[in-house]
Amino acid sequence: MNHAEWQEAIDAYVDRQLDARTRERLLLHLKDCASCREDMASLERIVSEAKALPSAIEPPSHVWWRVADALAVPADSESPRPVVRSVPSRFRFAIGAAGLAAMLWVAVKIAPHGRDTDRMTATAPSEKQPDLIVISNNAEPQPSDWARMIWTLEEESLSAEKAVFTGLSEHLDAQALERASAVEPALQALDIAINETAHAMRLAPENRELVRTLTGYYERKLELLRIAARLASGTWA
């Protein structure tokens, strides 16, 4: 075998596709050929690392509500494909007084849960406070409770974003959008942090530190959205 043929044999060996006889010949060859040994070690490492890559990379949160928006469009309509916002900034559409009000409402609603997960208490179900979080003061919160809490936080965050995106675009002007766009990079970074922490929680749902971290990220995101609304409305001091 020449060098190229040995390389092919190494690939087959790494994939466990080599027949027994060629495998023996290859192993003998490896004893004398440092280059092929190095090649095999390198390939085995790459293949091993590839198999260990995370199987899930959470998409940004806005992807879900794009899907949800598109569900309302009949499949046989002229444009079954959902409209993908190709704007450079999430604030191109709508930020205004209504957006600010929505942010503040959501922030007030979220604050008791976000600041201290230990203080979460049983909550009577109502229209505005769904019975998703049912955690007793006397009981240690269980992973499933945290999962529901995170789900609730994410839904509130999505609602807040959606209010910003879709609310009262007629009140906006280009300067307002430009001002609000200043927080866009920070929001994108937070989205990434939220996705990564949520992924970690799926691997370790019992980890309270991750719950606190994720809650903190959502709080920061809502705070940034409030800042964006203030920037847009010109009330930022």
Added chain:
Amino acid sequence: MTYGTRPAKAGEVHGVASGTPVLDLEEQELVAGLRAGDERALEALYRLHAGRVHAVGLRLTADPSRAEEIVQDVFLQVWRRIGSYEGRSRFSTWLYRLAVNRSLDALRGDAGARRERPETEAALRPARTNGTEAAMDLESAIGSLPEGARIVFVLHDVEGYRHEEIASLSGIAPGTSKAQLFRARRLLRERLGR
């Protein structure tokens, strides 16, 4: 709904790696909900599987915007065409196959609009430009591969598909798939500086 599962890769028992299995029954109930037109079932399935669908789309296309579109399209396809799922395989298997097909369709669509960029500037950029610069990480290096090599590497070495399946999915010969994998691994080795 069990929270905290890592979707299984091709050929892997679902949920075993994470130690938190999803009950088949729950998934069946969600699929039944989909068939009944319950949007909450779609949302629950999205939360379970969107990460995996996104990862497949992102790695195959190396394009974050396109990957988001793929997630969106796949779940709308699930919603609108759940009737075509006959239940002979796991729902997740069917879903991920949709994701792979949608990603490959997107790449084929791109081919009509622009030439394949097998040796674009990014693809040719060396992993190290000097001794102090860190080598590329594996994800970046995969993203820099020429399209054909990237598809085969992702499907074979990341997703666990066999060459025959890759050939069937992407319309190439199994031998071509093997050759592309060989090429991809050597390029990765070079770009990772190993």
